[in-house]
Amino acid sequence: MEQAEQKFFDIDPRLEQLGEKAQQECAQAFARVEEIAEYNSRKVLAAFIHHGVSESHFAGTTGYGYDDRGRETLEAVMAEITGSEDALMRHNFVSGTHTLTTALFGVLRPGDVLLSITGLPYDTIQPVIGINGENCGSLKEFGIEYQQVDLLPDGTPDLGAIAQAVRGEKVKVAYIQRSRGYSLRPSINMTVMEQLIQTVRQNNPKAIIMVDNCYGIFTEKVEPTQLGADLIIGSLIKNAGGGIARTGGYIAGRRDLIEQCAYRLTTPGQGKEVGCTLGELRNMFLGLFLAPNVVCCAVKTAIFAAALFGGLGYRVNPPYDERRTDIIQSIELGSERGMVAFCKGVQRGAPVDSFVVPEPWEMPGYESKVIMAAGAFHLGASIELSADGPIREPYAVWMQGGLTYFTGKMGMLLAAQSMLEEGVLSLEN
Numbered sequence: 001m002e003q004a005e006q007k008f009f010d011i012d013p014r015l016e017q018l019g020e021k022a023q024q025e026c027a028q029a030f031a032r033v034e035e036i037a038e039y040n041s042r043k044v045l046a047a048f049i050h051h052g053v054s055e056s057h058f059a060g061t062t063g064y065g066y067d068d069r070g071r072e073t074l075e076a077v078m079a080e081i082t083g084s085e086d087a088l089m090r091h092n093f094v095s096g097t098h099t100l101t102t103a104l105f106g107v108l109r110p111g112d113v114l115l116s117i118t119g120l121p122y123d124t125i126q127p128v129i130g131i132n133g134e135n136c137g138s139l140k141e142f143g144i145e146y147q148q149v150d151l152l153p154d155g156t157p158d159l160g161a162i163a164q165a166v167r168g169e170k171v172k173v174a175y176i177q178r179s180r181g182y183s184l185r186p187s188i189n190m191t192v193m194e195q196l197i198q199t200v201r202q203n204n205p206k207a208i209i210m211v212d213n214c215y216g217i218f219t220e221k222v223e224p225t226q227l228g229a230d231l232i233i234g235s236l237i238k239n240a241g242g243g244i245a246r247t248g249g250y251i252a253g254r255r256d257l258i259e260q261c262a263y264r265l266t267t268p269g270q271g272k273e274v275g276c277t278l279g280e281l282r283n284m285f286l287g288l289f290l291a292p293n294v295v296c297c298a299v300k301t302a303i304f305a306a307a308l309f310g311g312l313g314y315r316v317n318p319p320y321d322e323r324r325t326d327i328i329q330s331i332e333l334g335s336e337r338g339m340v341a342f343c344k345g346v347q348r349g350a351p352v353d354s355f356v357v358p359e360p361w362e363m364p365g366y367e368s369k370v371i372m373a374a375g376a377f378h379l380g381a382s383i384e385l386s387a388d389g390p391i392r393e394p395y396a397v398w399m400q401g402g403l404t405y406f407t408g409k410m411g412m413l414l415a416a417q418s419m420l421e422e423g424v425l426s427l428e429n
């Protein structure tokens with residue numbers, strides 16, 4: 001006789017049932033996401049084959065890293081995948097913020113204007129621009145002016161105001177943030193992205209269109225560069241590293257601009273020709289190869305979370321059946337206790353550090369306490385299942401990631417179970 005199946009986790013049978021119902025509701029949304037992932041997997045595979053990726057490319061270099069064939073091949077593959085002329089893809093980028101900083105300082109010069117056309121940028125970019133922080137070498141301190149076109153009250157870009165603002169003579173960079181990050185505005189999908197790019201082009205043909213592509217790559221079939229953006233920038237401990245790259249970032253786009261970014265990353269004159277890869281190339285190639293599939297799992301986890309918690313009566317953003325352009329899901333839990341219980345449950349289901357109990361904590365730069373659940377193979381990697389949020393109205397958590405859908409789904413069930421056990425979720429009605 002076959003051995004009886006084990007349960008492994010104690011989930012209330014009613015919750016398990018609601019989970020199965022939520023999963024069934026997601027069937028169509030899952031099918032769309034899987035179709036995108038299949039397309040992107042073929043795109044990536046074709047680029048690997050086209051560039052003749054081989055074992056010898058994984059060897060890596062030391063010291064200056066001259067003539068690193070693996071590095072050059074990886075960057076050529078990334079350029080092809082993103083429909084770009086060239087790319088920088090390096091473990092030397094310490095974070096997404098560092099990669100974006102390199103691109104901004106790479107192309108902007110004193111007297112230029114940086115114009116954000118999607119409202120206030122992500123928190124960590126603000127000190128880079130000089131919106132806050134002093135004497136830290138911001139763009140502002142180097143004579144680069146910042147201007148911003150606010151989003152409309154519904155959180156969408158203000159095309160009319162953008163058309164006006166971008167005509168400014170000194171506007172050098174039009175900056176777009178694709179993912180909403182930790183806000184409740186809609187993310188910029190590739191239909192809206194195309195409108196933004198056309199609006200900029202029509203009114204200022206010379207402006208450099210730069211896109212913060214963090215959390216976005218591989219969630220749709222095209223990237224902003226294929227719609228006319230000049231540069232896209234992202235992190236390798238998010239989507240593009242596939243959960244395997246240990247650190248790093250990428251910039252892809254126009255060849256002359258990539259060269260400028262490389263001069264900023266290394267030195268004027270040396271640019272892309274230096275930067276040893278140590279032992280990181282195999283992980284970066286493998287991560288990129290897996291990325292479309294891992295992103296698919298993360299998006300499915302987000303969709304499942306939206307269906308499950310939406311079904312339990314919480315406000316979720318976006319809803320489970322809405323088109324996605326990033327891996328972020330917010331859930332408004334309505335109270336501090338709800339947020340804490342949710343994060344405790346997510347942490348309990350992490351493959352690493354499951355025994356840690358998250359608590360709200362003061363964080364530098366935040367007005368209110370913040371709670372975070374993360375148990376990842378790479379410190380801070382948010383392509384791995386994680387959840388966090390500031391303890392204030394509307395008491396929302398932002399969750400993202402999930403290296404596999406099955407473990408991501410488990411994490412969401414454990415989050416709901418934890419809320420049930422803490423008495424903040426009731427299933428009687």
Ligand SMILES: *Cc1c(COP(=O)(O)O)cnc(C)c1O
Binds near residue numbers: 097179180235
């Ligand atoms: C994560 C993120 C960043 C910054 O990346 P880090 O790796 O955390 O420094 C910038 N912009 C957006 C939209 C992001 O999601």
